Amino acid sequence: MDGNQIAFIICTNNTQYYNECIRYISELEVPEQFTTDIICIQEADSMVQGYRAGMQASDAKYKIYLRQDVFILNPKFLHELLQLFQQDESIGLIGMVGCSKLPENADCMDCWDIGSMEVFDGRALEEDFKFKQPSQEYETVMAVQGTIMATQYDVGWQEDLEEVLDGWDFYDIALSLNMLKNGYKVVVPHQKKTWCYRIKTWENLKEYTEHRFRMIQTYPEFFKCEENQEETLQKFTEQEAQICDVRNNMIHLMENGVYPVMEELAEEIRMIWPTDMQIREMTNMMEIYGLEEASNICVNHSEWFRFHTWSQMYESYQWIRFVLIRIALQKEDDRIDELKNKLHMGQISKDAVIKISNISLRNTMPVYDCLFQEKMEEPLVSVITAVYNGEDTIGQTLDSILNQTYKNIELIIVDDASTDRSREIISAYKDERIKTVFLEKNNNVCNAGNIGFEHTKGKYVALIGHDDVWEKEKLHRQVAFLEEHSSYSACFTWINIIDENDNISSQDHFLLYLRLCADNLSQSKWINRMMLSSNFMCAPSVCIRKETLEKVGYYRYGLLQLQDFDLWLRLLTEGPVYFLQDRLTNYRQFSEKSANQNLSTINPGQQNRTCHEEQWVEYSYLETIGDQKFISLFHKYFKNPNALSKKEILCEKAFLLWKWENCFAVKLFIEMLEDEEMRDILKEKYQFELNDFYNMNRKPLLFDLSHKDKS
Secondary structure, eight states: OEEEEEEEEEEESOHHHHHHHHHHHHTSOOOTTOEEEEEEEESOSSHHHHHHHHHHHOOEEEEEEEETTEEEOOTTHHHHHHHHHHHOTTEEEEESEEESSOOTTOOOTTOOOEEOOEEEOSSSBOOGGGSBOOSSSEEEOSEEOTTEEEESSOOOOOTTHHHHSOSSSSHHHHHHHHHHHTTOEEEEEOOSSOOEEEEOOOOOHHHHHHHHHHHHHHOTTTOOOOSOHHHHHHHHHHHHHHHHHHHHHHHHHHHTTOHHHHHHHHHHHTTTOOSOHHHHHHHHHHHHHHHHHHOSSOOSOOGGGGOSSHHHHHHHHHHHHHHHHHHHTTOOOTHHHHHHHHHHHTSSOHHHHHHHHHHHOSOOHHHHHHHOOOOOOOOOEEEEEEESSOTTTHHHHHHHHHTOSOOOEEEEEEEOOOSSSHHHHHHTOOOTTEEEEEOSSOOOHHHHHHHHHHHOOSSEEEEEETTOEEOTTHHHHHHHHHHHOTTOSEEEEEEEEEOTTSOBOGGGGHHHHHHHSOOOOOHHHHHHHHHHHOOOOOGGGOEEEHHHHHHHOOOOTTOSSSHHHHHHHHHHHHSOEEEEEEEEEEEEOOOGGGGGGOTTOOOHHHHHHHHHHHHHHHHHHHHHSOHHHHHHHHGGGOSSTTOOSHHHHHHHHHHHHHHTTOTHHHHHHHHHHTSHHHHHHHHHHHOOOHHHHHHHTTSOOHHHHHHHHHO
């Protein structure tokens, strides 16, 4: 065995991914006196078979097994691995991500909890806070994830495992357990900066489940099964068949250019995000297609929409991501000039580059610096900050506004009669862009916000609470988007949640975090989703078109919990909204010990008020929306697709309110049933009579459930 050789063993079935993987390997620093070798395994029937063949084909002491979809970012990767191996001969296996405990049922898909890896899952980069970083040089684990695994001993896989694990799953768990059985440590190193980037490319739940049950049988000392294997396999077999049908249908639509149908299908998929990577990527591509359609500056769609096979489309689309990753890493690459030329010639749209960057990278700044150097016009942006007793945070908030790279702003600060040092801190700022309004009597946030709205002179209006913080590029990117997409009413950004000490605490508020990092939907889909599930939009992340704001009106004074929710619905009536999927807003949520400081803290009384306001907002929205606008936004949800008359539209509104579990639906039905003509319409067009209403009205609504819980 050659103690000075390092072998990379790669199973591959995709030339584009393999070449990209090799590009990063070729840039690694090789320690003195060491040589490297790359063993490419093609046409393997399984990972175990391929990796065993690679292991047997090399006499290198150190072997690195990696998937073709993994790119090694750390140029000193080999130095780091060798240092760990050489200082501790008991280490047999090193992985970038590991698990401290294996689940008894062998379902290891979500067991990973230690380490670091940049992973693009088709929707966005996976949350980096899901992993704990080793506190020492390394941490011992029960198993490492097989995306990349390094060994200094050829323990490998026993021959009979080729028959047991004849697919692409559990090869990593099997190797880890074999190492442990042979007395070697399985470890994850501490990474000051993440060493590897991965693009998920394959996940078949049916095959995964089959191999999970085989692992249970093969390693009974580690796993046990308490579920009905036949039923579980049947469930995943059906699910995988459905996914396959959806994927094939989408590919057929893409190859035949049936993009209007694809857009609707992609929007439905954004609500569920199935595990299939190709489905997710086609969904992303259709979002780009819609942005290009709405763009003021895009002449042609990006080049992949002109290809006739899915493989060509996907390769062209993936090429963009590969180049953008290189730009973000500030690595030299001759493809960067090629991408610049494609942008200049209109072969790739700015929308495509921004969308792919936002979902693929943690830091998009290098991409903007490299590709978008043009100087844009800077229309005035009015920033409104409502303040009440914010002495601990207001200075940081104001600094984040005034230090924006976008300079043409007016900052309207409305202090709602603070009793602490807020006014003193505000008054110390001498920037000529600041306008202050000091109220003598405390009212509420709607009053302060509306006073701010009344003072605005900008083309765009942005909101921020006295305890929130913006990243410096926020306004620049939002204004650029709105200037280039004039049909959009507003632009939001994704968020990070921070605590009172400015630490990112998104994991502690995970459900809120996910809700406010939403996917992009059409007007009607957004309205329907919000009516069913309340608000998804974060006020301090918004930038609103002032013309639209003037058209729909400001906050309603009677609302205290859902004034934003009400405003977003009205904005959506006039045009779509867009989420820049870049975390440019830091939304503060205080910990429990400081919860009384938090503007967004909810207590039981506020929960009741929220429920009451939600019911009224939904009813008011449908009551005031014009019939033609209602038809255009909600026709897909009609019980009677041919409804056109005013009274038929009223029926549709009543049924829609009932679908949303809104108590005002009862009011509409009672009023309609007083009208003989309405009774005839309900009977003839909806097969709905008085007894149907009696029976329907016996079913619980949201109010009934909340009242029952309260009592």
